Amino acid sequence: MSDLAIEATKRPAEDRPDFSKHANVAATAPAFLSVHDIHAYYGESYIVQGVSFNVHEGEILALLGRNGAGKTSTLRTIARLDNPSLTYGEIWLDHQHLHTMASHEAARAGMVLVPEDRRIIPGLTVEENIQLAQIVEPVGWSIDRLYDLFPRLGERRNQEGVTLSGGEQQMLAIARALARDIKVLLLDEPYEGLAPVIVDEIEKTLEIIKMQGITTILVEQNAIRALELADRSVILDTGSVVFDGTAKEVLDNKELRENYLAI
Numbered sequence: 001m002s003d004l005a006i007e008a009t010k011r012p013a014e015d016r017p018d019f020s021k022h023a024n025v026a027a028t029a030p031a032f033l034s035v036h037d038i039h040a041y042y043g044e045s046y047i048v049q050g051v052s053f054n055v056h057e058g059e060i061l062a063l064l065g066r067n068g069a070g071k072t073s074t075l076r077t078i079a080r081l082d083n084p085s086l087t088y089g090e091i092w093l094d095h096q097h098l099h100t101m102a103s104h105e106a107a108r109a110g111m112v113l114v115p116e117d118r119r120i121i122p123g124l125t126v127e128e129n130i131q132l133a134q135i136v137e138p139v140g141w142s143i144d145r146l147y148d149l150f151p152r153l154g155e156r157r158n159q160e161g162v163t164l165s166g167g168e169q170q171m172l173a174i175a176r177a178l179a180r181d182i183k184v185l186l187l188d189e190p191y192e193g194l195a196p197v198i199v200d201e202i203e204k205t206l207e208i209i210k211m212q213g214i215t216t217i218l219v220e221q222n223a224i225r226a227l228e229l230a231d232r233s234v235i236l237d238t239g240s241v242v243f244d245g246t247a248k249e250v251l252d253n254k255e256l257r258e259n260y261l262a263i
């Protein structure tokens with residue numbers, strides 16, 4: 001950790017300098033997505049403790065770790081949500097510095113989070129949920145293209161979104177993200193509560209999304225399923241990276257799986 005980062009962590013939240021507002025502290029030429037030494041707090045709670053990793057364009061990265069390891073917090077920090085707040089570090093996406101952006105600017109730059117609770121808007125049909133995502137530029141996939149990817153959504157286009165099954169709601173949440181012109185899809189526990197056959201279906205769509213060149217970061221409790229799909233994996237423990245390598249390395253390493261994933 002750099003001196004500045006240590007300095008940031010020692011101070012109470014209100015006194016901490018907000019290094020995220022400083023654009024000119026990049027040390028190296030960024031990868032497609034480069035997360036560099038990010039530190040983030042919920043109020044006084046220091047949760048994301050110097051996380052760094054790179055993601056290549058079109059890759060699926062499984063971000064794994066035990067309950068409470070900091071996976072959701074890391075995703076939220078990368079998406080530039082206010083909570084937890086980024087106090088130090090850099091996030092570069094395709095030469096754009098997301099660490100200086102608010103969440104709506106990061107979304108416009110192509111970083112979109114599909115949260116665990118999916119946030120389907122009540123009172124709106126499937127199609128209206130998608131259309132709402134396309135109200136502002138830049139627009140991504142057309143509605144017809146989204147229905148090709150998710151035929152179930154096409155069949156239910158006039159049904160109220162919140163009345164869909166859990167799996168269909170997850171598909172709608174992903175479709176809504178793709179309806180924007182995105183570069184990186186951040187998925188928080190997309191398989192949660194879903195039957196294996198629905199997980200199979202969602203997995204197939206994630207493979208198709210990958211083939212279109214979109215980069216995905218997948219946070220999943222179902223680590224085996226995530227690793228079988230992913231190219232690479234980053235494992236977190238108490239808010240820090242303890243492993244960065246290929247998904248196969250994790251699947252082949254019993255000790256790593258037992259120590260950090262309990263599988």
Ligand SMILES: Nc1ncnc2c1ncn2[C@@H]1O[C@H](COP(=O)(O)OP(=O)(O)OP(=O)(O)O)[C@@H](O)[C@H]1O
Pocket residue numbers: 042045047065066067068069070071072073074083221
């Ligand atoms: N809003 C919050 N305020 C304070 N602490 C929080 C908040 N949200 C999460 N935390 C704490 O941050 C730590 C990391 O939580 P996080 O949800 O990022 O972990 P996770 O790896 O995604 O866990 P899980 O797999 O259980 O979802 C936990 O100790 C949690 O209690």
